[in-house]
Amino acid sequence: MKKASASETPVRESLSLRDKKHIWHPLTQHKLNPDMLGIIRAKGALLYDEDGKEYIDGIASWYTSAYGHCNTYITDRVYAQMQQLDQVVFSGFTHGPAVKLSEALIKLLPENQEKLFFSDNGSTATEIGIKMALQFHFNQGRKRKTLLAFEEGFHGDTFGAMSVSGLSVYNGPFEDFFIDVERIAVPTDENIDEVLAQLEERLQQNDMAGFIYEPLVQGAAAMKMHKAENLERVLKLLKKHGVLCIADEVMTGFGKTGKAFASDHMTVKPDIICMSKALTAGLLPMAVTSCTQEVYDAFYSDDLAKGLFHGHTYTANPLACTAALAGLELLQSLEIQDSIKRIIASHQGFDLKIKDHPKVARTRQCGIIYALDLNLQMERYGNLRDQIFRHFMNNGVFLRPLGSTVYISAPYVITDPQLQKIYATIEDLLNSI
16 A cells, blocks of 8 residues: 655545445435535634635524533533533423423423423424323323414424324425424414304314414424414313413523513413524433423323323433523523514614515514515425525525525524624625515
8 A cells, every 4th residue: 555655645534524424414405415514613703714804694594503502500500510420311400400401491381380301303303392282181081182383384304293294395204204293374364253253163073182382483384373362262262161271482482582482472372382493502412392281191190101201312302401501691681682672673674674575575573583484486496496595604694585585583692793694694685686
């Protein structure tokens, strides 16, 4: 074998090339999109690729890094925890980070929430919420096997979560295996009376176990938004008929709607709440499904079979709990609360400037989430969408369009100049398409 001479420098393959050899990426048709961008570090609202180019993370890496990337307030706490307890089985054991997090989270959650069940991602948080609702009735001898969900809802990729999701682009090959789900239209000012009338008639069959919904903002449906007062009327009717209400706050939770949870915008509270994403500030995977005392009590029994037999290896991982606890402290800090208000006001100013542009069909905002629909006909995943994505990336802005919808859900630590660059890049797009 020929040895390299001292003067020869080995050719270093890029992360993108090495990635192609073995890795299968989520939501990707690799024949159409074979190249992945190598990111080597991140700080605050910025991502850096292996060539040194920086990108403003305008979606907080799928709504997770709410307090910015590599926030030392969080990483220092997790590092200290790593020296003491890294992982332990959560069946038969408990530990300080989980107990402290439970105490802090219960104080932040709507007042009717009492119990927390830990898991490790958003899909499993909703999966557990679905199982809670179904078994709640089963344990009490009631034959309620049907779930209710909104049209175009999205709740994850596991089977129960897929069953209640209404976006067939994700579900196609699996629909024959789904649990029993019926859908209703998202309530608007125009259809709310019709929705309630149809629902009242349907509920007479007494077979509906639970209703799962994304409160105020349907994320995967291209940030479609609905009013709290209309949703509240639906929840009130369902509770009257003994249907458990399951709020999927995986995306909306932890400050994004201007309040700690989207459910805080309503007086009628859910029976079950599903959380993940920003729960651990984007540092480590973890999820929580909370519930009322009434839900928990339906499982509390001398009968072993009435327990909730669901578990994950890394349930309540001490490091993830520590990250979450630090994140909750930041969320409630004056600095982050002021920053959330600043971002909301900034989006409102941008909206006044952009909403009447001829290439804008409509705009909407809920808290720090801002979305606009382009006045274009295009596929959710198609060539034009990819061109728009590349426009943003070429200009150092990471936004991930959902078809013709461009949205912003940036970290709370994003600076005003960074926000203005995002806005300017969107305006450049509008003026060029």
